[in-house]
Amino acid sequence: MRRRFQWEPYILLLPSTVYLMLFFAWPMLQAFELAFRDENGVWTLEFIQRMVNDVNFWKAVRTTFILIVTIIPLQFLLALAMALLVNAKLRGSDLFVYIYALPLAISDLAAGIIWFAIFTERGYLNTVLYSLGILDQPYIFLNYQTAWPVVAVVLAEVWRATSIVMVVLVAGLQAIPREYDEAAQVFGAGWFTRLWRVTLPLLRPSIQVALILRTILAFQVFAVVLAVAGQALTVLAAEAYRWYGSWRNPHVAAAYAALILVLSLGTTVFYLRTLQVSEEVRV
Amino acid sequence: MRRYILLSVAAVLALLVLAACATPTPQVIRETVVVTKEVEKVVTKEVEKVVKETVVVTKEVEKVVEKVVTPTPVDYGKVLILSTQAKPVEEAEKMRGIVLRDFPGQAEFIPEDEGVLIDRVLAEKQAGKGSVDVLIALHGTYPVLLKEDALSDVSALMERLSDRGIPEAFVELGKLGTDTQYYIPVMQATYIFAANKQALEYLPEGADINALTWDELLQWAKNIYEATGQRKLGFPAGEKGLMHRFLEGYIYPSFTGGMVTNFRSDDAVAMWEFFQELWQYVNPQSVTYEFMQEPLLAEEVWVAFDHTARLINAFKERPDDFVAFPAPAGPKGRGFMPVIVGAAIPTTAPNRAGAEALIEYLTAPETQIAILREIGFFPVTNVDFPGYVSVGIRLEGEAVTKQAAAPDALPALLPVGLGARGGEFNKIYRDTFTRIVLNGEDIRTVLDEEAALLQEILDDTGAPCWPPDPPSDGPCQVK
Numbered sequence: 001m002r003r004r005f006q007w008e009p010y011i012l013l014l015p016s017t018v019y020l021m022l023f024f025a026w027p028m029l030q031a032f033e034l035a036f037r038d039e040n041g042v043w044t045l046e047f048i049q050r051m052v053n054d055v056n057f058w059k060a061v062r063t064t065f066i067l068i069v070t071i072i073p074l075q076f077l078l079a080l081a082m083a084l085l086v087n088a089k090l091r092g093s094d095l096f097v098y099i100y101a102l103p104l105a106i107s108d109l110a111a112g113i114i115w116f117a118i119f120t121e122r123g124y125l126n127t128v129l130y131s132l133g134i135l136d137q138p139y140i141f142l143n144y145q146t147a148w149p150v151v152a153v154v155l156a157e158v159w160r161a162t163s164i165v166m167v168v169l170v171a172g173l174q175a176i177p178r179e180y181d182e183a184a185q186v187f188g189a190g191w192f193t194r195l196w197r198v199t200l201p202l203l204r205p206s207i208q209v210a211l212i213l214r215t216i217l218a219f220q221v222f223a224v225v226l227a228v229a230g231q232a233l234t235v236l237a238a239e240a241y242r243w244y245g246s247w248r249n250p251h252v253a254a255a256y257a258a259l260i261l262v263l264s265l266g267t268t269v270f271y272l273r274t275l276q277v278s279e280e281v282r283v
Numbered sequence: 284m285r286r287y288i289l290l291s292v293a294a295v296l297a298l299l300v301l302a303a304c305a306t307p308t309p310q311v312i313r314e315t316v317v318v319t320k321e322v323e324k325v326v327t328k329e330v331e332k333v334v335k336e337t338v339v340v341t342k343e344v345e346k347v348v349e350k351v352v353t354p355t356p357v358d359y360g361k362v363l364i365l366s367t368q369a370k371p372v373e374e375a376e377k378m379r380g381i382v383l384r385d386f387p388g389q390a391e392f393i394p395e396d397e398g399v400l401i402d403r404v405l406a407e408k409q410a411g412k413g414s415v416d417v418l419i420a421l422h423g424t425y426p427v428l429l430k431e432d433a434l435s436d437v438s439a440l441m442e443r444l445s446d447r448g449i450p451e452a453f454v455e456l457g458k459l460g461t462d463t464q465y466y467i468p469v470m471q472a473t474y475i476f477a478a479n480k481q482a483l484e485y486l487p488e489g490a491d492i493n494a495l496t497w498d499e500l501l502q503w504a505k506n507i508y509e510a511t512g513q514r515k516l517g518f519p520a521g522e523k524g525l526m527h528r529f530l531e532g533y534i535y536p537s538f539t540g541g542m543v544t545n546f547r548s549d550d551a552v553a554m555w556e557f558f559q560e561l562w563q564y565v566n567p568q569s570v571t572y573e574f575m576q577e578p579l580l581a582e583e584v585w586v587a588f589d590h591t592a593r594l595i596n597a598f599k600e601r602p603d604d605f606v607a608f609p610a611p612a613g614p615k616g617r618g619f620m621p622v623i624v625g626a627a628i629p630t631t632a633p634n635r636a637g638a639e640a641l642i643e644y645l646t647a648p649e650t651q652i653a654i655l656r657e658i659g660f661f662p663v664t665n666v667d668f669p670g671y672v673s674v675g676i677r678l679e680g681e682a683v684t685k686q687a688a689a690p691d692a693l694p695a696l697l698p699v700g701l702g703a704r705g706g707e708f709n710k711i712y713r714d715t716f717t718r719i720v721l722n723g724e725d726i727r728t729v730l731d732e733e734a735a736l737l738q739e740i741l742d743d744t745g746a747p748c749w750p751p752d753p754p755s756d757g758p759c760q761v762k
Contacts, residue, residue: 246710
């Protein structure tokens with residue numbers, strides 16, 4: 001007997017589909033149109049050319065990638081350590097979760113301002129170093145001629161967004177049945193072997209999700225950079241913002257937005273391919 | 284005695300309630316609340332401290348009675364103001380809470396970016412139905428709106444305000460090159476220098492701080508560096524800083540006599556070479572500075588350039604520690620940028636009477652002083668600074684006057700006629716600065732490349748030259 005066609009799931013999906021179409025897909029298409037079409041409706045590559053030939057373009061690309069390759073590995077190491085600590089169910093480990101999650105509640109701009117207050121010439125860091133007698137006059141950290149602005153942004157981003165990764169990893173860890181670990185223990189595997197051979201492979205789906213989330217967010221990093229480094233650094237999203245808000249050319253801004261979208265999509269596909277999760281690992 | 288006071292206060296309270304009931308306009312009710320609070324405060328104080336302050340109380344009460352018994356006779360209703368000025372939250376709050384408080388009507392103050400303001404007014408014009416009554420914007424915003432016929436004639440209002448003493452040159456600017464008045468100048472501002480008094484001892488010999496040259500400024504910053512080992516000069520080159528105004532209106536005109544036409548001239552090359560040299564004594568953290576009052580107060584810098592409104596807190600908080608002085612002069616004069624803010628009425632304004640009353644209110648001497656005190660814009664009308672205007676503001680005011688009245692003054696107007704491309708115009712100056720001064724690229728190459736971009740904007744918009752560049756037929760040309 002043929003099963004009757006089930007309408008319910010589709011009806012239930014409808015609202016969110018409409019929502020996504022209306023507020024994500026449609027504006028996305030419009031952004032592409034804005035990037036490739038001028039006021040007179042002529043399709044053109046002019047804005048892409050202006051973006052690529054702009055003095056800040058390659059600087060922005062470079063900084064964005066530098067931030068991605070430094071921030072993401074750092075965050076993963078830290079987040080994994082934090083997640084394992086939380087998952088070890090030590091006494092008071094709930095408290096760790098709260099402490100770790102605290103920066104999540106702070107907006108990225110506010111986080112940027114906090115780190116600016118630390119690194120600025122008369123900021124906390126200089127005050128501490130000065131009172132310890134290490135410096136005899138304030139050191140200018142946020143000097144565009146040094147690498148310090150990058151360091152400050154990396155620290156701020158790691159502080160701010162590591163807990164997102166941690167939350168995903170903790171969820172993944174908790175879904176791994178204890179039996180695997182116990183079995184490995186019975187066979188005499190040490191802590192590191194168990195982590196490397198049992199936990200991490202089983203954690204792959206979570207790592208994939210976290211990586212995708214983090215990388216997309218890293219392409220969009222913006223407020224922290226502006227707040228901490230001002231004009232000393234520039235990233236892709238900051239250029240998009242400047243072209244829209246300060247230089248007021250929405251076409252070039254849309255070109256940047258489109259580039260960020262393409263890069264995000266590209267990395268997502270890359271992660272999905274390279275970290276392919278086999279059926280049996282899906283817990 | 285005490286009972287007598289309490290009784291009289293109670294009587295006043297009752298009177299207030301009656302007065303409030305009799306004319307229930309929102310203005311009066313608000314007043315009443317304030318007054319009641321005041322009276323309450325007085326009462327508590329009295330009960331606590333007793334007797335001595337009797338005189339004060341009676342006076343307070345007298346004032347109170349006077350205030351309430353003469354309620355404002357007219358209510359102009361809701362007046363919606365769209366403004367590109369006083370945009371920071373703090374300033375907007377001061378506009379709402381203090382400057383516009385006594386307007387007889389409900390003045391609704393909405394700060395907006397220039398682009399958004401233009402879009403909204405034009406959209407309302409297209410729809411044929413408006414909600415905005417008054418616009419407050421820079422001179423340069425209005426030509427765009429006039430081109431679309433979105434501004435109404437305010438000549439009659441200007442006529443009524445002729446006794447306010449607005450300078451003729453400013454009134455003329457408000458006509459936007461026509462015979463009709465389109466905006467009323469309501470406030471002005473400019474950019475000046477501020478210095479910590481500790482820096483004064485390093486001033487080069489024989490230099491007059493009120494008539495400095497750029498070379499003297501360089502020597503000054505160098506002296507400070509050599510004495511303290513610190514780079515104590517500061518510029519607002521951060522994200523929202525107004526560095527481009529410094530380049531467009533100060534250093535370019537001072538060295539080349541123009542803003543646009545001599546962009547890539549030999550004078551400009553000399554200017555950039557000078558600026559590279561000067562930059563050795565500029566705090567490298569300048570690329571994060573937005574409002575110079577902050578690094579001045581933190582003493583990260585001792586000498587700084589910025590908009591008067593962005594320096595005012597330094598003068599307000601520590602008037603004894605800072606001095607204000609005019610921008611230095613170069614070979615072609617003392618370039619400076621007066622900023623004229625005008626109020627206009629869109630053709631689609633729903634409350635024309637309210638709009639006119641509001642502009643009239645803005646130009647009243649008390650409002651002009653309130654604007655100066657709260658958001659640091661200087662009066663355009665003849666006002667005597669009353670005693671309660673703080674020393675700091677007076678310091679700035681004097682520097683503003685000295686700068687404008689200097690014999691070699693070379694006023695450079697904000698770009699006119701660029702419309703929405705004004706942002707890209709600014710970008711060219713900032714990029715040129717970044718490339719030459721921060722990145723150390725070759726001056727000639729950068730100037731040629733950026734000049735091409737500049738010319739493109741001028742050609743696209745067809746903007747004729749504006750002062751200090753000589754007038755042009757057709758689009759302004761970079762030589």
